[in-house]
Amino acid sequence: MSRVDFGAKPIMFPQPVLIVGTYDGNGVPNAMNAAWGITTDFREITISMSEHKTTKNFAVTGAFTVSMATEDQVIACDYVGIESADKVPDKFARAGFHATKSAYVNAPLIDELPMALECKVKSFNDGILIGEIVNVSADESVITDGKIDPKKLKPITFDPCNNAYIALGEKVGNAFKDGAALKA
Numbered sequence: 001m002s003r004v005d006f007g008a009k010p011i012m013f014p015q016p017v018l019i020v021g022t023y024d025g026n027g028v029p030n031a032m033n034a035a036w037g038i039t040t041d042f043r044e045i046t047i048s049m050s051e052h053k054t055t056k057n058f059a060v061t062g063a064f065t066v067s068m069a070t071e072d073q074v075i076a077c078d079y080v081g082i083e084s085a086d087k088v089p090d091k092f093a094r095a096g097f098h099a100t101k102s103a104y105v106n107a108p109l110i111d112e113l114p115m116a117l118e119c120k121v122k123s124f125n126d127g128i129l130i131g132e133i134v135n136v137s138a139d140e141s142v143i144t145d146g147k148i149d150p151k152k153l154k155p156i157t158f159d160p161c162n163n164a165y166i167a168l169g170e171k172v173g174n175a176f177k178d179g180a181a182l183k184a
């Protein structure tokens, strides 16, 4: 192996493409793209977040949703990452998104994105948003035998080296199982 150094950079593979949904104080929905986020406990999600219209919104409502960006919605999902609702108040509608209020938190589910985490803000300090996951919901169209089916959901990942969105590939193993072949 001959390794090349890239220095100190926030690079991981795969990174998710999370679409963070919020309402402002008047109930106007917004969405933004966030690739630097991950679940950090059984009921917790952590997202590295700068100041945005989104952060102003959840400061008021105390809530947000996190939808998985999908192959079908790449253009809309990228758009909400390069436009701010501070400048374009109808950004959510311009993305072609339609909102349905979560039954659990004061934040919008996005009708065009079939799977989402519904979260309450636990804290937002030093650019780190921590949310409590109070529900996960998915449309029937992406469920097989009672489970969310990645083949139907078609979530995309973010490639931070090439600024690209990449589709998932094939199943290559069984978690918590295949490694048993090497156990003593």
Ligand SMILES: Cc1cc2nc3c(=O)[nH]c(=O)nc-3n(C[C@H](O)[C@H](O)[C@H](O)COP(=O)(O)O)c2cc1C
Pocket: 030, 031, 032, 033, 034, 035, 036, 037, 048, 049, 050, 051, 052, 053, 054, 055, 078, 080, 081, 082, 083, 084, 085, 086, 091, 158
């Ligand atoms: C691929 C991609 C990933 C992004 N990831 C993040 C992120 O993890 N954290 C963040 O604060 N902003 C991230 N952004 C930038 C925000 O999505 C962007 O500033 C957006 O316009 C904020 O929208 P708002 O002001 O309407 O809330 C990302 C943008 C793109 C395109």
